[in-house]
Amino acid sequence: RIAYVNGRFVPHRDAAVHIEDRGYQFADGVYEVVPVFYSQLIDEDAHLDRLERSLSELRIAMPKSRQVLKMISAEVMRRNQLTYGFLYMQVTRGVAPRDHKFPKAAKPALVMTVRQTKPHTSEQLEKGIKVITTPDIRWQRRDIKSISLLPNCLAKQEAVEAGAAEAWLVEGDGTVSEGSATNAWIVTADGKLVTRKADHLILSGITRLSLIEAAKAAGMEFEERPFTVEEAYAAREAFLTSSTNLVMPIVQIDDTPVGNGHPGMLTMRLRQLYIDYVT
Ligand code: PDD
Missing domain, CATH: 3.30.470.10 (Aminotransferase class 4, branched-chain amino acid transferase, N-terminal domain)
Structure with a gap:
């Protein structure tokens, strides 16, 4: 190398x-x-x-x-x-x-x-991943992609020790900001695609941006707003985005299965839309 x-x-x-x-x-x-x-x-x-x-x-x-x-x-x-x-x-x-x-x-x-690296296998995608939630203890300028990542490392380690793949970071008001190294998304119980607005409290993910463009181009509607952990527990689907995961289905948040406990259909469609859009 x-x-x-x-x-x-x-x-x-x-x-x-x-x-x-x-x-x-x-x-x-x-x-x-x-x-x-x-x-x-x-x-x-x-x-x-x-x-x-x-x-x-x-x-x-x-x-x-x-x-x-x-x-x-x-x-x-x-x-x-x-x-x-x-x-x-x-x-x-x-x-x-x-x-x-x-x-x-x-x-x-x-x-x-x-x-x-190796592309995710279809078995990995069919299995999906688990996430835990943990308080967001980072600074107020998360829009800067700084190499200062200690709170992110602590959160990710906590996730791994709990048998999960990612930690969703939670604000004092109960809303999810983002993952330790990923952006957070849900499909609400009534079928709406939701992700937080990219202000100074999250990193504006490039995967997130391209997925938004791809979803818009496909005529899909989405809402840019904060969602709470409670709303995520009740969601129909959940997934995360990042350059290393692309679009990854989440099947469990803390002890709560998401939807039927399997990757969501809309999530898998969005993953393909994203890949087609950027290649
Ligand atoms: N992480 N939020 C945080 C805190 C991140 O660190 C990342 C990326 C994202 C997603 O951004 P993008 O879609 O541009 O990868 C969101 C990288 C992959 C990392 O630290 O390894």
């Missing part, structure tokens, strides 16, 4: 950044995960738009022009012969002596890696 680190293509096992990189010391950086199928990056421009926005919110300069970033991502894919999986991009504020305030002369550090 080959990684890209600050201007060089290096063997993955030797790839390293400096111990005083602010990403390492302060989680002072942002990232993107871009899905790859059929050797193609999916929605790369939308991911680069979000990267640019995250960086500008933290006042970190784009490390390269968009055109150059695309050349590097294509080269990392080519050198690794990536067919299915994802590309990881990370930009940190760079290396400087440890001091909380922004350094004057740090140069943003750019890393790109790829991971080959």
